[in-house]
Amino acid sequence: MTQYKFSEKSEAFCQEIFAQMLSSSDAIYGILISTVDGHDVAKNFRKDMPASKLSAMMSSILALGETIAAEAQQQQCRYVIVENSDGYILTLKLKDRLVLSVIATTRVNLGMLHSVSRNAAEKLAAHIR
Amino acid sequence: MSEVKLIITGPPGAGKTTAIAAISETPPVRTDTRTTDDLSSVKEETTVAMDFGEITLGDGQKVFLYGTPGQKRFEFMWKILVEGGLGLIILLDCSRPEPLDDLNMYLENFSDFIEKTGVVVGITRTGGANPPEMGAFYECLESTGRTFPMFEVDIREREDVALLIDALISTLEFSH
Amino acid sequence: MxxxxxxxxxxxxxxxxxxxxxxxxxxxxxxxxxxxxxxxxxxxxxxxxxxxxxxxxxxxxxxxxxxxxxxxxxxxxxxxxxxxxxxxxxxxxxxxxxxxxxxAPKNDAKPSAANNETPAQAGISSSRDSGTLDLLNGPESRFLRVTANNCECIIDLANDRYKVTGDAALDELLRSSEKSITLSATSGFQESFEPSWQDAPSLKWKLGIFLSEGELIKTLHSKSRFKLLRWPPSDIPRTMPTAMALSALLSRKSGATIEEALSETNVSSEEAIGFVNGAYLSGVLSVRAFNLDNHGQQPIKTEHTKGLFDKIRDRLKRKPK
Missing domain, CATH: 3.40.50.2300 (Response regulator)
Structure with missing residues (x-):
């Protein structure tokens, strides 16, 4: 099956950004880029997690977020956050076709996680074709 | 008043979203996103969470129609969506390479739900070269141990979607 | 055996x-x-x-x-x-x-294991005169000519196809109370017939539904338990809405008798018999020679669900607002 794939250069750039994110907070333990239709493209996980399954789930939840926003007559869903007793999962759209998901423990402040994720998304969006 | 939930599943491009749009009274809720894989040669968008439509009965009671994503990677959504469902409609696309394999895959993945409820199969796009005969589809259904309804349909037509729902509720009423 | x-x-x-x-x-x-x-x-x-x-x-x-x-x-x-x-x-x-x-033998008494194995030529033991469907069911009948209202239809039974002259549709001709029907073993009369053959996968279903006149085909027994192996094509429930209930009922694991069909649905005896004949002629009916005591799976039907299914059916008939 033909799937969306980064060029070597883009992949290297992604990994560089992922490393920066991971070093910014030791609470972050998973970063995943997937397509809007649920295929995994790039990742850096410090824990063993099923990237392909998470990719499909992230695409579903982001699409649901966008649909719920539209039903509630709100515009442009920016993030979907799943807040759990022991962590956060933050998902946001990255250009037209991609989704960035960041998985962290509660040791990070949600505002900080927001900021790290948004900055990374901006940098990634500027470089990835 | 209790709500009734029917589930529509089937491979990508079989017409699940179209079927819900054909019969729903309200504009269907969709979660379509751009396709980025091989499917993009067939369709530009695909459902990644669910489609949703509704029909209001004479006394105000609602029948909710939920369309699942087609791809196996969204299996987790299938499990979420069938919860509390009354029955299943499987749509098959005969223009795909192996429609019988498609049917077997959905029968297997929804087997617990089918066992508890019922299923109707709608066969679409039979006009191409060498579509399997209806008998071959029925052989797949025999694995369930029950005789379930199967019809060739044009899923863009409201009447055809209504036929599938009618067959499903008849199965639930008389042969469960 | x-x-x-x-x-x-x-x-x-x-x-x-x-x-x-x-x-x-x-x-x-x-x-x-x-x-x-x-x-x-x-x-x-x-x-x-x-x-x-x-x-x-x-x-x-x-x-x-x-x-x-x-x-x-x-x-x-x-x-x-x-x-x-x-x-x-x-x-x-x-x-x-x-x-x-x-x-199977045709007597009403519950057959013993021994007499159940006695072969008998289909239909011979019935006292009823042969109806059209009984003749159709015989090996000698391959073509059926139906004429009504200045229209003529020739049906090729072996190949599930027909040709028709005049404006009438097949269903209309078969339903007509004025129709006359002729059976033939040869295709002799088809040569002079201009229109081309039309395939009709549901042809035998329709013959059962429209030509039964409330009589089961002789090879079937009214007390038998019938199990549907395949549902009819979609034009059958469109022609006969009660076909949905009958199909579902006869699709039970244990099948159903005509008596059960009449008591559990709003279907008339003529419709149930026509449907069973149609299924039999189409080769999608499994027949148990007599009614078993074990009725098997029964529908889970409460007043609530029954009312609900009727409401859904009623709504499906209505066009969207």
Whole structure:
């Protein structure tokens, strides 16, 4: 099956950004880029997690977020956050076709996680074709 | 008043979203996103969470129609969506390479739900070269141990979607 | 116990046939066994592989055995029973059950194991005069001519097709109270007939539904338990809305009797009988020779769900606002 794939250069750039994110907070333990239709493209996980399954789930939840926003007559869903007793999962759209998901423990402040994720998304969006 | 939930599943491009749009009274809720894989040669968008439509009965009671994503990677959504469902409609696309394999895959993945409820199969796009005969589809259904309804349909037509729902509720009423 | 033999089958088909016969034991009313003998209840003939298949079929039928035609293309029109290639379990079960119904005795008394195995020519023991459908069910009838209201329709029973002159549709002709029907073994009268053949997969269903006149085909018994092996094509429930309830009811694991169909649905006796005849003529009806005490699965039907299903049905009939 033909799937969306980064060029070597883009992949290297992604990994560089992922490393920066991971070093910014030791609470972050998973970063995943997937397509809007649920295929995994790039990742850096410090824990063993099923990237392909998470990719499909992230695409579903982001699409649901966008649909719920539209039903509630709100515009442009920016993030979907799943807040759990022991962590956060933050998902946001990255250009037209991609989704960035960041998985962290509660040791990070949600505002900080927001900021790290948004900055990374901006940098990634500027470089990835 | 209790709500009734029917589930529509089937491979990508079989017409699940179209079927819900054909019969729903309200504009269907969709979660379509751009396709980025091989499917993009067939369709530009695909459902990644669910489609949703509704029909209001004479006394105000609602029948909710939920369309699942087609791809196996969204299996987790299938499990979420069938919860509390009354029955299943499987749509098959005969223009795909192996429609019988498609049917077997959905029968297997929804087997617990089918066992508890019922299923109707709608066969679409039979006009191409060498579509399997209806008998071959029925052989797949025999694995369930029950005789379930199967019809060739044009899923863009409201009447055809209504036929599938009618067959499903008849199965639930008389042969469960 | 019924025995089955074959003539002209390829080695591969023979292997498949033997395995299917072994596997199908629980799916037919009687037990079938494959035997290398000419003295069997039924013989499957591969008419594609045998040049003299017509003579072989005549010989089999002369010995009061049942000939089952097995071919890839259109029927040669010699036999009542036919299986289309490739061999499939469902087709075989349907034919076996139909053959069993034809061989079963017709008395109302619950048959003992011994008399259940007594072969009898289909239909001979009934006191009722033969109706059109009984004649259709015989090996000698291949073409049916229906005329009504200055329109004429010729039906090719073996190939599920028809041609019609005039403006009337097939359903209209079959429904007409003014119709006259002629049966023929030959296609003689088709030569002068201009319109081209139209395929109609639901043709035999329609003959059952429109021509039954409230009488079951003689080879069927009113007390039998019927199980539908396949639902009818979509034009049947569109022509006859009660076909949905009947299809569902007869699809139960244990099947259903006509009496049960009448008591559990709003279907009329004529509709139920027409439907059963149509299913039988179409080869998708499994017949148990008498009503078993074990009724098997019953529908989970409460007043609540019954009302709900009726409301959904009512809503589906209405066009969107």
């Amino acid at each position: 019924k025995t089955l033999s074959s003539k002209g089958l390829t080695e591969k088909d023979l292997l498949v046939l033997k395995s299917l016969v072994d596997l199908m034991m629980s799916r037919t009313s009687d037990t079938w066994e494959y035997a290398e003998s000419d003295n069997c209840d039924a013989i499957i003939i591969d008419t594609d592989n045998l040049k003299n298949s017509a003579a072989i079929i005549d010989e089999i039928e002369a010995q009061h055995a049942v000939a089952i035609e097995y071919s890839a293309g259109a029927s040669a029109g010699k036999t009542r029973f036919r299986i289309k290639k490739p061999l499939r379990a469902a087709d075989l079960i349907a034919v076996f059950n139909s053959v069993e119904a034809g061989l």
